Amino acid sequence: MIRLLHRWPGLLALLSVLMLALSGAALSVFPAADRLTAPQAETSLSVADLAGRIAARYPGVEQIKRSPSGRITAYWFNGDVAEAATIDPATGKAVASADPNPVQRWLTNFHRSLFLEDGGRIVMALGALAMLVLAVSGMLLVARRAGGWRRWFAPIKGPLAGRLHVEIARIAVVGLMLSSVTALYMTASAFGLLPDQPAALAIPATVSGNTGVKVSAINFLQGTPVTSLRELSVPAADDATDVFTVKTDTGTGYIDQGNGALLAWQTLSGWERVSETIYMLHTGQGASVLGLVLGLMALSVPLMGATGTLIWLAGRRSRPRIHNNAPLARADTVILAGSEGGSTWGFAATLHKALHDAGLQVHAAALSSFDAAKLQHAHRVLILAATYGNGGEPASAKGFLAKLEAMETPPAAQLAVLGFGDSSFPAFCGYAQRVASLAAAKGWQQMPGVATVDRQSPQDFARWGSNLGAVLGLPLSLEHQPVLPAATAITLVSRRDYGAEVQAPSAILRFAVPKSSLWQRLAGAGFARFEAGDLLGVIPQGSTVPRFYSLASASDDGFIEIVVRRQPGGLCSGQLTMMEPGGTALAFLKPNPAFRVDGGKVPVILVGAGSGIGPLAGFIRANAQHRAMHLFFGMRHAASDFLYGEEMMQWHAEGRLTSLVTAASRGRRPHYVQDALRAEAQEVVKLIREGARIMVCGGRGMAAGVSQALAHMLAPTGLTPELLRAEGRYAEDVY
Amino acid sequence: MMKSLLAALALTTALSFPAAAMARPVTLSAQLKDYGGNNAYLALYVTDKNNKYAGSLWLAGSRTRYFQHLAGWYNATGGDTSQINGITGASVGSGRTLEVTLDLKDALFDQGYKLHIDAAAENLRESPNDVVVPLTSAGAGTPVKGRRYISSFTYSM
Structure with a gap:
């Protein structure tokens, strides 16, 4: 569900999010540039002194503004000609043009409305909303993948695109969330949906009736530092009812132009302050370093768009395309696939095609998307389930058993379960068995017995197909040739x-x-x-x-x-x-993610015999972090089949291998690797109680012996190999 | 842009005249300079012979939060949007022309009334009284120069 919430806004809104991010990143440099180029006022300078300096040079001054970057702009009339300039506050003299940067204006209009007024604003706001949905759903996905919020920065494994996507995202997500939330606030404010409109301050009815006060002599302005100024408007000298208007970062006031008295004052409302802060956070105007950081984070969006698209494409390629997939609401037959590596999906696709050709309305979906309430119209539900590890749920079945457990009334549709697995494993089709027995316990009517397909056998599958066809009264011929990855x-x-x-x-x-x-x-x-x-x-x-x-x-x-x-x-x-x-x-x-050394720090106990040493030797060779690794290795005779014997000494010397215990089944004192474990029982139990992981690789008999030996050794502690397995601390690779 | 409104000014108390008074269509046309900025907000309003605000004729610009930058109009009305009910339109682009046709009372002319235009655009100067022109029968059709945003303004009957 979270993945869908992440994928579709990502793909659909990619264009608008990209436009927002790129224009936003470009805009982020302007406040910093403005801050660097604007002549700054000394902190002690008062508005009265500044206005006095400007008025002395430009007697017709009408308005003085100070931008959040500290830039002072004055507007005056030289006779009939309107003039404006950036002012050096130290001298009151014009030093640069006051014209706003046309590039910045163009980018701003593009960024907020695509030059399309209100319609464009709404489009861009939807882009910001998509960005927020992406950020939140992405955070949930990262936390889930890392195994909790506290492991937010845990190392990531997997294909490059996926790693890049997460590495960038977990840093940039803060900025993207801040930018998108503030963008939505600003849009709401622009459309008048928030109570942050400036309150009007009435012009005082009574004024002194005189004119001519020197601006530098106005008390209130002498007490107002330039750093808090927003703007000062000078009244028309020929209209005694007109007043000075001063706006600061705390409020707005009117000043009499005859005696310089403060006639009225109104402080900013709480909402206005919130809006100003949000505006600063979004634009970086008045917080130029933050602006640059946000701009830099926005630059991650194109990278994440590209890597995200690659991840999606790679995911699509790993499962066969199902043609003519009927919508669930119209389907009489529903196929649910629980697949780990994608091969069960291949069978599901073959089944789907055969049933569709037989005239049925067939809907195929991942087992994880199961929803009992939506199966009202289906006549039959066919579950094709692989098994992950020792009876565990396969990747595309995540959460299915829990949903089945929570289901109150079983669907009316008849259920058939087909398990896929390898009959040389003890829990052959273990997951499918669990599905079938839980469904039975829930009272879901099903075709008797769980059929199985051993090692992707086309014959097993065809046989199940003809049985199914007989039940349905359809001639059903399932010819499936498993598709192998390109070799x-x-x-x-x-x-x-x-x-x-x-x-x-x-x-x-x-x-x-x-x-x-x-x-x-x-x-x-x-x-x-x-x-x-x-x-x-x-x-x-x-x-x-x-x-x-x-x-x-x-x-x-x-x-x-x-x-x-x-x-x-x-x-x-x-x-x-x-x-x-x-x-x-x-x-x-x-890939075999179930049998990998995780990124933790706890000791690892490696147990292997014969050619089962292969992956264990690989773990030790890769152990550059000098994590404690204890190897128990069983062979026939140290003089003949001590695989990696030469490297072991070197790895030990380099700190990659902490300890090595060997067991030889031939020679003077024949014993097996499980015997070696028993001999070191005290140390092994101690390590396990301290949280050690155990990884076993080798033949089936050896693995069973090791499990048995451990069960015996751990009995006094209350731990069992099954408990450790459930905690993800006991992994086997058995053949 | 062409707008025609009947009795727009009759809404404002200051301009309520006897019902028998005559009205006639007047076209207000403001040509903006190419000032190189975002669209300008314009407020067109009238003061009487004592320089008191008498009523609003037109407000170009939709977002009330920016009305404060039309300082003359805003100070006169306190930003009261009921003054411009039904007589607002879109803001005007740089170099474009605002043209509005209104039915104005005859009594507005040759009685000392003045028409004011305040103008402002984002990140640019606020220009109250960009245009101030007496309303006279003789002055109709004669272009007036504005101070900052408006290159020429004409009212014609």
Whole structure:
């Protein structure tokens, strides 16, 4: 919801917001320039003395004005000719032209009304409103992304465009909010919607009837410093009923031109003061440094417009376009997709097309947009849900379970749930199962059983489709070929071999990073940016199905590194472990945000065995901040498959690796990595109680053993691996 | 700009004349100089032979908050907008002409009444009494020079 509030005003109002920001930034330099060029009065100078000096040189003086920058302008008549000039207050002499800067006037008129009077003012005010909505929704998004307001300045990860957008925004948002709020106030004031109109002060009915007082002798003006002056109007000498009018930063008064007495005085109202302050804050007139800062912040708008558009485009590209998507209000069939990386969206699109071709009115949307109240007209709801991690909700399903939990009456539409996952994981389709059982508990009528699609199997999907078709009485044929990200050929640079002697042939393979296009760098696509722990999808020759390997390097390292163990009969691992430097593999990058070292300071316990050391080695290599990292590493024999053995010593010496405990399953004293953990139980438990994070990478059996060992060790503390997982302190990358 | 208003002045008490009095259409035409600024606000009003405010003829400019810069008119009326009910129009651009046709009472002419024009524009000089011209039958059709904003003003019957 907040994202929508951020995206659409951003894209729609981009033009008007851009015009406002650029003209505003240009205007911001004028108050500072004016402040620097205007001759300033000495602080002790009184209005009486200033007016006396000016009147001595220009006897026909009619009006003296002081701008917030301190510039004194006098207007007088030289015979019949109207003259005006900027005055040096020290001498009362004209020193510069009084004509307003035509560029500033042009920019001001453009900025506030596009030269279109009231209509233009409203357009620009709507632009300011859009800017305010963007600023507020953007702040909420930044806080949500950073994990709370207190982490406002926390480092950001992800594609360049997204990082730039947030980095700039979290500084500039203050200025943009101030500028937009004050702009809206000023528009309301200009249209007379605020009670800040200047109150009229009646001309006194009785005056002395004389003329000729010397302005320099007027008591009130002697007590008024020039620094508080706004304007002084001199009465017509031939009209004894006319009076001096003086306006200062506290009020307005009339002075008799016969005896110099103050005839009437009226202080500024509270509303007038508020309006003046708002005017100063918006224009920088009288606060030129603030004006420059606001102008500089306004310059961020074009940058944020460009990066924001890139983010939006990149997001659109990650999900397939759904053609003929019926509006929800007219749809008889609603498809809700809970997708993590976008592949489930691909299935949803195929399903949508087949149902649409069969003549149904089909609406497809993200599972997170679920609203039970809006499903009144639907006959059936089809939920396609992936699982994120261990039964967790996928990205496009955020908040769905909570909404389902809060739902009072289930929709009349029949529900079908199709889960997507990998049957080699314990919680296979765990999220879809949770959805189905909660829906059942809520009394939502559904087709029996949760159907599943294993590892994006087109066959599973087609089977589910024909069953669905039978229920609907429609011939439904779902032919889905998963769309893989575009793969790039990457070239092997070097390899190091281990473990042949202990029947665990493994290799550390280092590939060159392929060149990224400008678009890829901006949108974070391709190999432009990756972290240790992200996944490298490799498509072996003779297959279309990719295999995934955890990355042992980050883009900052300048190379792509993976650890591959040759599996007996493994197609992909066989090809990779046979490859010689110079050889190439077809590969693509798949981000894996769930298995990354966060930006915190708490210690990290890394547990890995065999080729599972890959991402852990990458974390240690990237640990330039010398965060405490404790590695538990299981292998077969230290003499044969101690992967990264050489680097470990160096990393330890550099402070990147705090401690290393190894376990060898062969040799004199065979034991496993979970045994090593148990042996250090006291230290491990202490670290965990102090807030340490645990990251486990390796085979399924090892991960289960580690979890079990930890559960046992933590029992006296009341902590469990599940609790730690829920707190985001226990992450696994298991294969 | 052409405006025609009936009995505009009859609204103001100072100018209530016997019902039998005759009125005639008078065209007021103010040509502005090319002063190079935003649109000017103009107040056209009449004073009697004692220099007392007698009534308003026209006010060009829509935002009441800026009326204070038309100092002569504002001081005379206290900024009372009921003085200009129905006799306001848009502000006038630099170098443009304001032309208004009103039905004015015959009794306004040759009786010592004077027509005043106050002018002001954003960030520029306030110019009360930019034009002051006696209302006489003989003076009709004769252009008068203004002091700051107005290059020439004519009233014609």
